[in-house]
Amino acid sequence: MTNHFFGDTAVLLGRSLRHISRSLDTIITTTLTPIAMMLLFVYVLGGAINTGTDSYVAYLLPGIMVITIASGIAYTAFRLFLDLQGGIFERFHSMPIARSSVLWAHVVTSLVANLISVIVVVLVAVLMGFRTSAGLLAWLAVLGIVVILTLALTWLAVIPGLTAKSADGASAFAYPLIFLPFISSAFVPTATMPTPVRIFAENQPVTSIVNAIRALFAGQPVGADLPIALAWCVGILVLAYVLAMLTYRRKLS
């Protein structure tokens, strides 16, 4: 029945997108915390932080984008859990449809919802004085990083969505992901950190992702950060996809 894969995914995608358009609060709550954080860091803490750049909003924005995505994908786990809980997942699986469509519809929905959230966050940053000299190519590169990162984290979110015992458990896995940017170059330069923390911060995925996006926005050369960021994102994506599919198969046996 794989010949129906795209048609079935489109139908199920329509369903999930309707869910989002009817509960816009999920997008609002996704963007609220990152925006509050951005306000806090720029107008309260930012004055005391020396990043060596003119605009702290510009310095902060890439990290805030990562946090937005990390909190947004928790809803994928949550929605998937609700589908399993409510029995509609079983209904879909007992029907002659392409089975993986059920997961892909949730994943593409997550992509759409997170892109909207990130756009909202960027617009708020613009209101706060963020300006960029990025050209079309740089913007496309930023979009590419955001898309691959969202896909990677969404497939990661599919795993707790399929295995969680409660709705809280399904979304709780996102907390460490939201925390990770704090131990990176997202808020402050890593140079001031004690050596062990600095080594961790400089070698975890968020730093390279944040540095790459920051350089793209500033119209500066991205150096090694872009390939390292992409390698991390693609690596996580492949690993998460394989693990999610294994979990899914086991669920069906």
Add this chain to the structure above:
Amino acid sequence: MTLLTEPPVRVRGLVKSFKDVEVLRGVDFEVARGSIFALLGSNGAGKTTVIKVLSTLLSADAGEARVNGFAVGAQASDVRQSISLTGQFAAVDEILTGRENLVLIARLRHLKNPGQLADALLERFSLTDASGRRVATYSGGMRRRLDIAMSLLGEPPVVFLDEPTTGLDPQARLEVWQAIRELAASGTTILLTTQYLDEAEQLADRIAILHGGRIIENGTLAELKALLPPAKVEYVEKQPTLEEVFLAIVGEPEAGEESA
């Protein structure tokens, strides 16, 4: 053709364990075309496991299960084409409206004119007035009716109903019974599970009792009754049941429910 000679549901020696727990230890039964077959058993007897195996959601450890002439394991997509499953919990989408739920399933079954099909089923299950409302606002009985209506899209020859009236109030229960009877009258083969003895008694052409992982009895209501010693005649004052009192006070939704 095998489709005509073979019973639409045939189960032989079905075995299924979850970790160390042997839930099914060799289940055998057949369901005749166009009949209502009730699988009766207490909670945890394995009724849902049987339904899940037959609807390709679980794979059996051993034994043979065929639905509409197709092997459940090897020809899963043919089986899925032939069946519909109404699970233990009304598998409806709460955020969508009743009509959107039906259109969704019709599209997934790749049917033509999903809108028209949805409207016809809404009419048939007395849901036309509520069709534009979100399912979250529906009563338990309306949800179940919608659930069953969704199962009928594409007119699958075999329908599985897993505890179709669990958690429903008496009126909603009568509504669902009526829907099941009409479905059987139109020629659909129905396998339902229930823990309510009266439900099996009211609806089923044949009743099988699942206990300890096996079918311990299988027959018509009359055959099952004949297993016990002949009825003694006793004079008992006829007391109305609480259900009869309840329905008399609140008003029965439909007439003619008492005929067995």
